[in-house]
Each structure stands twice: as structure tokens, then as C-alpha cells.
Amino acid sequence: MTTVLSDFIGAFVTLFVVVEPLGLAPVFLAATAGHSGAARASIAARACFYAFLILTGAAFGGAALLRAMGITLPAFRVAGGLLLFSIASEMVLGVRLGRDSATAHQALGENGRNVAAFPLAIPLMAGPGAITATLLIAGEAHGDAARLAALIGAILAVVVLCWIVCRLATGVQRLVGASASIVMEKLIGVLLASLAVQFVMDGAKSLFS
Structure with missing residues (x-):
């Protein structure tokens, strides 16, 4: 115990x-x-659910799947960085939705469904670092059911914390106001772009070392 x-x-x-x-x-x-x-509540719940599934899948069969597909973790990190950079650029520069309102509402709805999976679930919650850590911890368990159960419990606890943070964030934004939220969005976009570049640099460094 x-x-x-x-x-x-x-x-x-x-x-x-x-x-x-x-x-x-x-x-x-x-x-x-x-x-x-x-x-936002629905997006937060879906993002956390997706992250839990991704990390749990990595714990049970992630290493075997990557080996079977010939994908290395550095390559996964580079790909995640490139995709994250595209999202960051949209946050900073804005997204052109289209002229008629029906198209705009449709695009907004699609974006709402998509952001739960990317970039929230992956690569922010279940990114290359989290997947790598999960793979290493699962490898140390050597198939022991109790140790794997402890890992799954830890994944669930962290994901629940992510959900709590996302739910509380909405209330905090109401206190901050709309103008501050717009400034925050642009700033976070720049930070995400920097994180994306770091993902690519770390992955490239591992690939060529």
C-alpha cells in the first residue's frame, strides 16, 4: 500500500x-x-476528457504504437510545435471568418469543438512532455497492475485540477473585463508562439544530437 x-x-x-x-x-x-x-464549460470538460484518454492510452500502449509507426518522440515534439505555432499566430493576428453571419457562426461553432482537442487537450495538457513522462513512468512499472493503477490515478488527479482551473478562469475573466481579456489573448498568443518554437528547437536538437 x-x-x-x-x-x-x-x-x-x-x-x-x-x-x-x-x-x-x-x-x-x-x-x-x-x-x-x-x-466554455463544455469545452473544458471535453478537453480534460480528451487529455485523460491520450495520457491513459500512452500509459498502456503509447510506446508500442510509436514504435510500430516508426515515430520518435523528438519528431512528435516538432510536429506539435508547428501545429501550436499556427494556433498562436491566429490568436495574435486574428482569424478571418467570412462575410456572412451564418458562415461566421458556423466557423465559431467548429472552432469551439476543435479547441477542446487542439490546442487545449494536446499539446497543452497532454503534450510531448506529459506523454514522455507518462511513457517513462509506465515503463518503470514493468506491467505491474498496482503501479499502473497509481499512474492512472495521478493522471486523473492532474486532469481534474486542469478542469477546476479552467472553470475558475471564466469567473476571473468576468472580474477583469473585456478589454483586458483581449490584451491577454494577444499576449498569450505570443507566449504560445514562443512555446511552439521551443518545442521545435528541443525536438530538432534531439533528432540531430
Whole structure:
């Protein structure tokens, strides 16, 4: 029992540091700008659900899947960085939705469904770092059911924290105001672009080292 608890604590601390749930709030607000409170609640729930599925899948068969497809973790990191950069550029420069309102509403609805999976679930919650950490911890379990259960429990705890942060962020934004939210969106877009470049640099460095 003590071993399982220590495994849970170790996995939780590792994933908490890598995922950084507290830093998710401004990104969540920027990515869901223009959505209602109900839509944001739905996006937060779906994003956390997707992240849980991704990390749980990585724990049970992620390494085997990557090997079977011939994909390395550095390559995955580069791809994630490039995709994240495209989202960051849209946040900073704005997205041209189209002229008629029907098209605009349709695009906004599609964006609401998509941001739950990308960039919130992946690569922000279940990014290359979190997937790598999960793969390493799962490898150390050597197929032991109790240790794998501790890892899954840690993943669930971190994801629940992410959900709590996202839900509280909406209330905080109401206090801040619309103008500050727009400034925050642009600033977070720049920070995400920097994070994307760092993903690509780290992945390229690992590929060529």
C-alpha cells in the first residue's frame, strides 16, 4: 500500500510539474474567447476528457504504437510545435471568418469543438512532455497492475485540477473585463508562439544530437 501511494505521489508530482495546470487558465481564456459560459464549460470538460484518454492510452500502449509507426518522440515534439505555432499566430493576428453571419457562426461553432482537442487537450495538457513522462513512468512499472493503477490515478488527479482551473478562469475573466481579456489573448498568443518554437528547437536538437 505504501509503495502504491509513493508511486501515485511521484507520478502526480511529475505530471503536475510538466502539465502546469495553474498556467492553463490564461491559455484557456484566450482559446475560448467569444464563447458563452456554457460553451466554455463544455469545452473544458471535453478537453480534460480528451487529455485523460491520450495520457491513459500512452500509459498502456503509447510506446508500442510509436514504435510500430516508426515515430520518435523528438519528431512528435516538432510536429506539435508547428501545429501550436499556427494556433498562436491566429490568436495574435486574428482569424478571418467570412462575410456572412451564418458562415461566421458556423466557423465559431467548429472552432469551439476543435479547441477542446487542439490546442487545449494536446499539446497543452497532454503534450510531448506529459506523454514522455507518462511513457517513462509506465515503463518503470514493468506491467505491474498496482503501479499502473497509481499512474492512472495521478493522471486523473492532474486532469481534474486542469478542469477546476479552467472553470475558475471564466469567473476571473468576468472580474477583469473585456478589454483586458483581449490584451491577454494577444499576449498569450505570443507566449504560445514562443512555446511552439521551443518545442521545435528541443525536438530538432534531439533528432540531430
